[in-house]
Amino acid sequence: MTDGGLAGWIRAHGHSVAALDLEAPLDDLAPLAEIIGSARVVGLGESSHHVREFYQVRHRMLRFLVERCGFTVFAVEAPFTEGGLLDDWLGGGSGAVEDVAAAAIALSLGDVPELHDVLRWLRAYNQRTDGAPVRYAGADLPGSLGSPLPGIEAIAAYIEAYDPDALPTLTRARELVGRFHDPAPMKVLFGYPSADQAERDTLTAVLAELVARMQRLAHRQRARGRAAEHAVAAHHLRGAWLLDQVHRAMSAEGIEIASTFRDVYLAESMLHQLEQDSSARIVLAAHNWHLKKAPEPFGTGELFPAGYHLAAELGADYRAIGVTSRGGRTAVASGDLTGSTGFPFQEASLPPLEDAAIESAFPDSAPWTLADLRAASTVSDAERYTRMRMADYFCDQPAFDCFDAVVCVTETNGTAYTRPT
The missing domain is CATH 1.20.1440 (de novo design (two linked rop proteins))
Incomplete structure (x- = not known):
């Protein structure tokens, strides 16, 4: 227990990270290895789609998990049925990455320059590695x-x-x-x-x-x-x-x-990958809501996210890392959601921090900070943090129940795909 509560614990034991560049050295991410341990599926989240810095920090963690921890599958909140297109491309198939990603990843989520960067990196990694290549897998329903x-x-x-x-x-x-x-x-x-x-x-x-x-x-x-x-x-x-x-x-x-x-x-797709390859270790990139381990109260019952099912099936072999931000801008779905094959997103300002929000416990002294919530579970004010960001609002989402660790980015912005307000 620390006198400063969670905020004090993060100042003392959280891991501040300066680099957002995918190609930066990886030693600053060494604490991630202790958080994930021997887990076979690691979820890397985001509080909203189409946020530039979320892609950047998740892709640096992906690179660490591939190069330092031997992960072999990059799974995405995208259609399973169309996933073979991108898996073939990572293995050296033809086509421009922009076209292949757009075809394999639905609702405009393949139209992200930062995603294209990591896909190019994975393809290059597969061409030069002597070990197992990294495969791509869609995890979501058809289309x-x-x-x-x-x-x-x-x-x-x-x-x-x-x-x-x-x-x-x-x-x-x-x-x-x-x-x-x-x-x-x-x-x-x-x-x-x-x-x-x-x-x-x-x-x-x-x-x-x-x-x-x-x-x-x-x-x-x-x-x-x-x-x-x-x-x-x-x-x-x-x-x-x-x-x-x-x-x-x-x-x-x-x-x-x-x-x-x-x-x-989404959960069954991860179990399918593990059944197909007993040596597979999977990084699943998806929205925080899908990855969280705790059920969501709804009416007189509960909703069960993919992370709940994975935790029930895999136990300690599933790790969930929520990714959120202190401030800046985010992306929200807007406009006509039915008129095209894409999904319109618009940049929006994030509301000020709330006292009950987990983000308020993180410092703004580094571009992003990683905190192992399991190690911090005995802080004096853990029960205070019942809220987290979701797009451009806060929702009831107790971080200690939902995630093994949280990454908090100090300031975020929409991707190039988003329309400015």
């Missing part, structure tokens, strides 16, 4: 909340080869989804309630039939040496089925409940 069509298309070759009797069912699923599919994911999400109810119910039944047939093949495919191929196809199909559940839940219960199906899939 990230658009229609299930990408997930359905991803299993077509598998169905044709190993369950041709299911082709009429697959064709029916394509036909039903095609009636409301659109390249703009948010147009699909918000337009789904206006689709014909009978067709929506039929699609749900058809997808459930395909899931059941896929499950029926599991042991046969393993016995024939196709376990990995089957597992990938099954995960694609489960994403399509869960996405249908998102659409149904949003229509009936609202987006908060609906989004929890997305978190189930």
